Amino acid sequence: MLNRDLFLTIESSKLNFTEVDKLIADYFLSSEPPLKQSALAQKINVSTASITRFGKKIGFDNYKELLYSYRNHLKEFSNDTNNSTRHLQYRYKELINEIDNKINIQDVKSVCEYLHVHKNIHIFGLGMSAIAGADFKFRFTRIGKYVEVVQDESSMEMLSSLLGNENLIIYFSLRGENQHVLQSLKRLKEKGATIIIITSNLSREITQLANVSLATAYIENENEVGQISGQLPLIIVIDIIYSQYISMYRENINKWIATEHAYFHEHE
Structure with a gap:
């Protein structure tokens, strides 16, 4: 037990964690300095009993064993740069597993159906979400869609008065809490636009606003x-x-690509 990869053990157990467990796990996963049990409890504002239960949940008999393993892990981590790569691999796998558990394939198919019937698509996204929007644009413009990435609140507000029921808007946001953007989307919804929201925040406001919401x-x-x-x-x-x-529209995509190739060959 003491020789196994502690980070992997914690990551693989996260689905069974309580909110308190997650606080304790985050401390260890962040490679913070090793502390005595009482000092750790005070630092992250949990009880010592909670730390004991956490240790047992991931397979240790007591906190002393957990601390011993953690100190060894930090020592190995500082001497082996490959550990950081392995930790990223675990996090990537965890993200994929979490999304796989959350996402509804029928909702994904509905999104694809909306994409198929709309040629013009507007992506709303701020900051890093706009970078994801640029990736979406790159992919779908290659298969015949016109995609515009809108990455500031004023432009979103302006478009909410210009677009209507023929338009498809996709909002990328991990938090889904920006009220300026949500107000613009509400105006578009009232005008009959189709709205897809991709977020980790499936609040009642989000699900009522979106035609389809993906978690x-x-x-x-x-x-x-x-x-x-x-x-x-x-x-x-x-x-x-x-x-x-x-997968759903391969034949249509192949026809579009063939048409584009023929057009460019005629005009060379």
Whole structure:
């Protein structure tokens, strides 16, 4: 037990964690200094009993064993750069598994159906979400869609008065909490536009606003921001949508590509 990879043990057990367990796990996964049980409890504001239960949940008989394993892990981690790569691999796998558990394939198919019947698509996204939107644009413009990425609130507000029931809007946001953007989407919804929202926040407001909402994961541990690209959970969902779209409409895509090739050959 003491020689196994502690990070892998914690990551693989996360689905069974309580909110308190997650606080304790985040401390260890962030490679913080090893502390005595009482000092750790005080630092992260949990009880010592909670730390004991956490240790047992991941297979240790007591905190002393957990601390011993953690100290060894930190020593190995500092001497072996491959450990950081392995940790990223675990996090990538965890993100994919979380999204796989959350996402509804019928909703993905509905998104693809909306994409199929709309040639013009507007992507709303701020910051890192706009980077994910650019990836979406790159993929779908190659198969015949016109995609515009809108990445500031004022442009979204302006478009909410210009677009209407023939338009498809996709909003990328991990938090889904920006009220300026949501107000623009509400105006578009009232005008009959089709709205798809991809977010980790499936609140009542989001689900009522969207024709289809797709759930993705959220990077909760602030220490991991920078180690893992913030747009990665959105990119994974884009991969799922794109793969499903190609599967559903391969014949149409092949016809479009053939037509484009013929057109360019005629005008060379």
